[in-house]
Amino acid sequence: MRYLITGCFGFVGKYLVEAIQRAEPAAEIIAIDRAPAPASFPAVTRAHVLDLLDLALVSDVISREHPNRLVHLASLSSVGRSWQEPITSFTNNTNIFLNVLDCVRKHSPTTRVLSIGSSEQYGLVTESDLPLRETSPQRPLSPYAVARVAQEHLGEVYVRGYGLDIVATRSFNHLGAGQSSQFVISAIAKQFAELARGQRDRIRVGTTSVIRDFLDVRDVVAAYLALLARGTTGEVYNICNGRGLSIAEIIAMLADIAKVTPVIETDPELVRPVENAVVVGDHTKITTAVGWQPTIALETALRDVYDFWSRASF
Amino acid sequence: MRYLITGCFGFVGKYLVEAIQRAEPAAEIIAIDRAPAPASFPAVTRAHVLDLLDLALVSDVISREHPNRLVHLASLSSVGRSWQEPITSFTNNTNIFLNVLDCVRKHSPTTRVLSIGSSEQYGLVTESDLPLRETSPQRPLSPYAVARVAQEHLGEVYVRGYGLDIVATRSFNHLGAGQSSQFVISAIAKQFAELARGQRDRIRVGTTSVIRDFLDVRDVVAAYLALLARGTTGEVYNICNGRGLSIAEIIAMLADIAKVTPVIETDPELVRPVENAVVVGDHTKITTAVGWQPTIALETALRDVYDFWSRASF
Numbered sequence: 001m002r003y004l005i006t007g008c009f010g011f012v013g014k015y016l017v018e019a020i021q022r023a024e025p026a027a028e029i030i031a032i033d034r035a036p037a038p039a040s041f042p043a044v045t046r047a048h049v050l051d052l053l054d055l056a057l058v059s060d061v062i063s064r065e066h067p068n069r070l071v072h073l074a075s076l077s078s079v080g081r082s083w084q085e086p087i088t089s090f091t092n093n094t095n096i097f098l099n100v101l102d103c104v105r106k107h108s109p110t111t112r113v114l115s116i117g118s119s120e121q122y123g124l125v126t127e128s129d130l131p132l133r134e135t136s137p138q139r140p141l142s143p144y145a146v147a148r149v150a151q152e153h154l155g156e157v158y159v160r161g162y163g164l165d166i167v168a169t170r171s172f173n174h175l176g177a178g179q180s181s182q183f184v185i186s187a188i189a190k191q192f193a194e195l196a197r198g199q200r201d202r203i204r205v206g207t208t209s210v211i212r213d214f215l216d217v218r219d220v221v222a223a224y225l226a227l228l229a230r231g232t233t234g235e236v237y238n239i240c241n242g243r244g245l246s247i248a249e250i251i252a253m254l255a256d257i258a259k260v261t262p263v264i265e266t267d268p269e270l271v272r273p274v275e276n277a278v279v280v281g282d283h284t285k286i287t288t289a290v291g292w293q294p295t296i297a298l299e300t301a302l303r304d305v306y307d308f309w310s311r312a313s314f
Numbered sequence: 315m316r317y318l319i320t321g322c323f324g325f326v327g328k329y330l331v332e333a334i335q336r337a338e339p340a341a342e343i344i345a346i347d348r349a350p351a352p353a354s355f356p357a358v359t360r361a362h363v364l365d366l367l368d369l370a371l372v373s374d375v376i377s378r379e380h381p382n383r384l385v386h387l388a389s390l391s392s393v394g395r396s397w398q399e400p401i402t403s404f405t406n407n408t409n410i411f412l413n414v415l416d417c418v419r420k421h422s423p424t425t426r427v428l429s430i431g432s433s434e435q436y437g438l439v440t441e442s443d444l445p446l447r448e449t450s451p452q453r454p455l456s457p458y459a460v461a462r463v464a465q466e467h468l469g470e471v472y473v474r475g476y477g478l479d480i481v482a483t484r485s486f487n488h489l490g491a492g493q494s495s496q497f498v499i500s501a502i503a504k505q506f507a508e509l510a511r512g513q514r515d516r517i518r519v520g521t522t523s524v525i526r527d528f529l530d531v532r533d534v535v536a537a538y539l540a541l542l543a544r545g546t547t548g549e550v551y552n553i554c555n556g557r558g559l560s561i562a563e564i565i566a567m568l569a570d571i572a573k574v575t576p577v578i579e580t581d582p583e584l585v586r587p588v589e590n591a592v593v594v595g596d597h598t599k600i601t602t603a604v605g606w607q608p609t610i611a612l613e614t615a616l617r618d619v620y621d622f623w624s625r626a627s628f
Contacts, residue, residue, distance in 0.1 A: 055401070083475060086468075087369070087416050094464065095409070102401050137451075140467050141474065150408065150464035153454050154400075160455065161397060161587040273475040 002028040002045075004067035004111075006052060006100060007074030009033040009041055011179045016071060016221040017042050023225060030065050032058075032074070052096035055103075062100070063107035069228050071114045072100055078182050079120060082144035083273055093147035098154055105162050112165045114228055115155045119172040119213065119240065119279050120145040131213075131244075131282040134170070134236050141274045152236060159234040167231035169224070172240035172281050175301055176217030177308035185214065185250060186305060192258040193309035202263040206270030208248040211278040213240045216296035216304075226290040240281030241294050253299065257306050316342040316359075318381035318425075320366060320414060321388030323347040323355055325493045330385060330535040331356050337539060344379050346372075346388070366410035369417070376414070377421035383542050385428045386414055392496050393434060396458035397587055407461035412468055419476050426479045428542055429469045433486040433527065433554065433593050434459040445527075445558075445596040448484070448550050455588045466550060473548040481545035483538070486554035486595050489615055490531030491622035499528065499564060500619060506572040507623035516577040520584030522562040525592040527554045530610035530618075540604040554595030555608050567613065571620050 003020060005013055008031035020027050021042060031037065031047040046065075050057040052074055062070075075093050076082070082089035097115065104111050122132050123139040140146045158164045179186040184206070194200045223239045231237065255262055287293050317334060319327055322345035334341050335356065345351070345361040360379075364371040366388055376384075389407050390396070396403035411429065418425050436446050437453040454460045472478040493500040498520070508514045537553045545551065569576055601607050 086471075087412055090412055090468075091409070095405070098401055098404055141471065143468070143471055143475075146464060146467040146471055149467060150460060153460040153463060154404075154457070157400075157455065157457055157460055157588075161457075274471075 004030040062103040086143035115168040168236040172213040189305040190309040204267040211244040216301035226292040230290040237286040238281040244280035376417040400457035429482040482550040486527040503619040518581040525558040530615035540606040544604040551600040552595040558594035
């Protein structure tokens with residue numbers, strides 16, 4: 001089996017490559033990324049360093065590689081950054097996906113594509129929508145969310161109109177060792193590690209009342225492989241824990257892990273123009289369809305993230 | 315009042331400019347278009363010939379012009395072409411709008427923007443959805459429709475997140491003298507004119523059973539001016555006739571007008587990969603909000619289109 005993974009050298013890519021190599025040691029893994037692999041990255045079969053906005057380069061790689069499976073991880077996935085740079089966010093989500101998809105249509109139409117989406121697509125959530133199912137309405141609230149909805153819609157159109165084989169996800173917040181500190185849990189865990197070392201005296205956060213559904217990245221990539229193997233083309237699946245936690249609860253759990261009593265301060269820079277109060281998903285569809293369910297307790301996941309930052313030198 | 319109109323030199327732009335000049339002779343009209351004005355186009359205050367994908371040029375024009383009102387007519391609005399060139403269609407709908415919007419945010423945030431959308435956004439329509447209201451679900455079925463949904467979502471996000479003043483439409487099929495023959499009614503009317511002159515012996519069409527809601531372009535631009543004056547920011551309004559007609563019925567009406575009995579032939583090239591069976595809208599929202607309603611009978615509109623092609627030299 002030949003896998004092509006876009007955005008391969010990022011946080012999720014590393015876990016995905018490791019999972020593929022464990023499950024299928026003979027698999028070929030073709031990486032696409034904007035930057036070369038970091039030193040610690042597992043060896044892959046081939047790597048193409050390119051910008052997915054460059055259609056000619058994408059076309060060239062897909063027509064030469066003809067992957068059996070393509071996992072489109074590449075994304076500028078920060079909601080906060082999408083408010084600061086909406087055009088950059090949009091093109092580096094929707095347009096890169098459209099480029100990839102159109103090259104698959106032209107040059108490798110039997111490739112099975114996994115289109116990674118986001119729980120942010122649900123956007124404005126009312127009490128009666130919770131927990132979110134795949135049939136819940138999408139009312140995107142950020143430039144990032146709009147881009148992800150458009151990506152999913154493009155996937156549907158390519159399945160119906162051109163007969164491509166695409167399975168889509170709406171992946172909820174994930175966490176894990178190695179995640180960038182631009183994401184909320186990683187940012188907070190990093191500050192706890194600094195606090196425990198005496199490198200700072202308080203934790204700065206955005207809105208702590210928001211409730212999110214967090215999943216360990218190892219469970220996320222297990223879901224991706226299960227969907228590639230057994231997901232139904234044209235369908236979209238929530239990938240979530242099914243349980244909501246507020247940022248305040250996460251902070252309390254990290255305080256226990258770090259054995260500190262932090263001073264918490266609101267950083268207005270981290271408060272977003274528009275924010276969903278509660279985002280919690282229902283994973284019945286994927287569990288029924290392919291047997292996947294979360295396996296890693298959030299306490300374990302949080303401890304791993306904290307340990308990562310405790311070991312990190314900064 | 316200073317108006318900036320993108321895609322100004324197209325079919326709708328001409329009618330919009332005429333309507334503004336009739337209603338408000340002192341208005342300044344700033345045109346943006348990819349190509350210079352055709353010879354027959356009414357005089358405008360200033361014209362900027364540029365590609366809206368060129369962000370630096372868009373930024374320059376919007377920061378210098380500071381329009382009171384911006385009507386974003388620019389669009390590659392052919393559904394058929396969006397299947398042939400999905401990337402070109404998407405960028406020339408969503409990305410051009412995002413460029414315009416982000417320049418308004420940065421350089422002219424009090425400009426009132428009219429974002430033109432399409433009935434194609436509704437996509438897959440079931441019997442129970444009809445007639446389509448603004449609350450009906452959007453299930454886009456073509457690359458063009460996906461791009462229009464993304465455009466509308468971006469508008470909503472810019473209203474909520476950045477406080478811009480944007481009113482959106484979902485404009486149903488329009489028709490009128492001067493419309494390109496890549497659109498169905500214009501294409502058929504042109505063939506009838508050719509038939510009446512003995513320049514062809516049959517009418518070639520796509521799927522004639524599809525039912526659409528057609529509106530005269532003069533009613534369309536009247537709705538645009540009413541919404542600019544009195545529409546509510548952040549809201550979207552159907553602009554439609556409220557009455558559905560099949561392509562077969564349109565053909566029968568044109569046969570009466572042209573006084574011919576045509577041979578009808580299906581052209582497989584004109585049949586789309588995925589097609590909505592019925593698209594009929596409900597204009598209660600705009601009628602209630604701003605008092606607009608259709609005034610021109612479809613028979614009159616069709617006769618004008620037929621007369622246009624009868625007079626045309628080709």
